[in-house]
Amino acid sequence: MSEGTLPLLETEGGRFGIKKPQQRYDLQGDMPDAERVETAMRHFVRDFGAVAATYMESCIHCGICAEACPFYVQTGDPKYSPIWKIEPFKQAYKREVGPFAIFMRALNLKRKVTLKELEDWQELIFDSCTTCGRCTLICPMGIDIASLVGLARHGMHKAGLVPHELWATAERGEREGSPLGATPDVFADRVEWMGDENDVEMHMNLDQADVLVTLSSIEIQKYPQAIAHMAKLLNHMGMSWTFRTDGYEATNFGLLSGNADWQKDMSMKLINAAIACKAQLLLLPECGHAYSAMRWSGANIYGKPLPFKVRHISEFLGEHIADGSIRVKQGLNTTVTYHDPCQVARRGGAIEAPRVVLQALGAEIHEMKENRGMNWCCGGGGGVYSNHRADPLRYKAFQIKMRQVEETEADMLLTSCSNCRITFDDGQAHFHWDKTAHSLLEAVVDNLAD
Structure with a gap:
């Protein structure tokens, strides 16, 4: 059995083996609507520490983060602005624990969030956010919007408001x-x-x-x-x-x-x-x-x-290539462009190591215009690939990645994230694209010195 015979994790049973529902089942549990809202807001508030509170107070509404988000850039829809994705989270903070919370509640300056708003909000923090952190990196006030989205997901989970496929995949895990x-x-x-x-x-x-x-x-x-x-x-x-x-x-x-x-x-x-x-x-x-x-x-x-x-x-x-304990041949005699995975490079800081590897392999590196920490996300991370309903939006975001790769005119595309690779494979099939993302590890192993 060869690797090529394996499915793209997209079978009759659905992506990742999770069956696509005939209708949307994006509510888990049987709690009443009012209880869902109260549960979500209570857990939003519970996650507010000094750092999150500082972020909530720091936004100057400059809009710079919007241009860093592939979902906004590809649609032009302001609802996909990163800072807007945490708006219900922000409302919970200002109404319940902010410095003027007592006045907000007494004067009803910040109304309560409704269940309909939380249901709609699923699209913003689960379908159109990969928590890639590009908005975090570019924010002039240093607001870690990606981390705030992660905290907001905690409250949404407690309230049973996670997209069906993502929840089912996590539950199976x-x-x-x-x-x-x-x-x-x-x-x-x-x-x-x-x-x-x-x-x-x-x-x-x-x-x-x-x-x-x-x-x-x-x-x-x-x-x-x-x-x-x-x-x-x-x-x-x-x-x-x-x-x-x-x-x-x-x-x-x-x-x-x-x-x-x-x-x-x-x-x-x-x-x-x-x-x-x-x-x-x-x-x-x-x-x-x-x-x-x-x-x-x-x-x-x-x-x-x-x-x-x-x-x-x-x-x-x-x-270990640098210290000589991994010995490789300069066998990658072609032009290569490297896709920096968001969580590894931008969020994790492991940026130069792959380039050390590529140089040792003898590759001629063609960097994407935006690379390293500012590289564009492939659009499938953060669980987005799991959500069928996100596919049309995800494909729009992926087109940025396609343009980036094509502009390098490199013969080979490498990355070091399997989630990125499967997103590339899916995008390649959807757009009938002629580029395939290959593994950095595979490139090294194929060129180990005797």
């Missing part, structure tokens, strides 16, 4: 251990299959290893060669490493759906597995939101500093 059906048994089978097919030694469930290797559901189900690539790389380096069936799934749909409890459960599986095998390093796969969930939130979830390092695979490649 909590129930089965993987949002896309890559259960421990499925994962073990795929590891064995990739080991046999590629004649590579696999290390599974070792009691002790220096490196715990994790993967994303998209890689396991759609791009399983990533399993072999990880094994080949670490074997080449002579490292002590392992996959573990009690901690392998790096994708965290709890984070994307706004369910903090599910987010913690998914993260703790990796943390506990790394501790169990005494790992010194938890190696994250080509997945942007896996990087955000563990690299920058893992210690907060654990409640103390993690007893191991956390690195994205692109950081790992750049570091």
